[in-house]
Amino acid sequence: MIEPNENNPASHSDPTHSSYIRLILVDDDPFIRESLKVLIGLDPSITVTGTAGNGHEALALLDSGADADVILMDIRMPECDGVEGTKVIKTRYPDIRILMLTTFDDDEYIIQALQNGASGYLLKNVPPDRIIQGIKTVHRGDMLIHPDIASKLAGLLRPTPTPSAHDPLKSSGLTRMELSVAQAISEGLSNKEIAAKLFLSEGTVKNYVTDILGKLSLRDRTQIAIYILKK
Secondary structure: OOEEOOOOOOEOOEHHHOOOEEEEEEOOOHHHHHHHHHHHHOOOOEEEEEEEOOHHHHHHHHHOOOOOOEEEEOOOOOOOOHHHHHHHHHHHOOOOEEEEEEOOOOHHHHHHHHHOOOOEEEEOOOOHHHHHHHHHHHHOOOOEEOHHHHHHHHHHHOOOOOOOOOOOOOOOOOOHHHHHHHHHHHOOOOHHHHHHHHOOOHHHHHHHHHHHHHHHOOOOHHHHHHHHHHO
């Protein structure tokens, strides 16, 4: 069921509320939706603007005028699951960040969700404060993947090298430092963490990320990570 939040103080047409993170919750279990709404609502910087039971309902909610900066979405739902929901929502609303939250760590679903534009992925067994932090992480443009899933993705996406294999990274046009930044992104590191690891300023890291996106003709950090993990 689609459930808009009529008391939401944020609005697309009112930039004065930019300090709020506008969030839509999508899960087919009403109890989970309400529980997450209560837990997340304890953080004053996040406003739950609506809830939905599947991807189609979430899209309808957005089309009806609901505001969202981030969508927290389950991956397995009837009618339109999180994988397909991410695809249709990102096609129409590319600026909205989508964070997958599920009890399942299905390899195929994980890869498809990220390829469809999801900004991150967490398992439901993480503490509530990790979920809240995850929402804030993807909202600021960083990528978030559960550590167990990150290592699994690396193994799934990296092909076995052969002696004669062409190295596509060398032909990508990335400099040595850009490649280091891209690899750090694929490990799920934030700009701040990358800056500390590579002894750079956060501003410099942001510039590198912009250059990498341009050189590789990619849309966002998630696509950078997938690009690197596939090579």
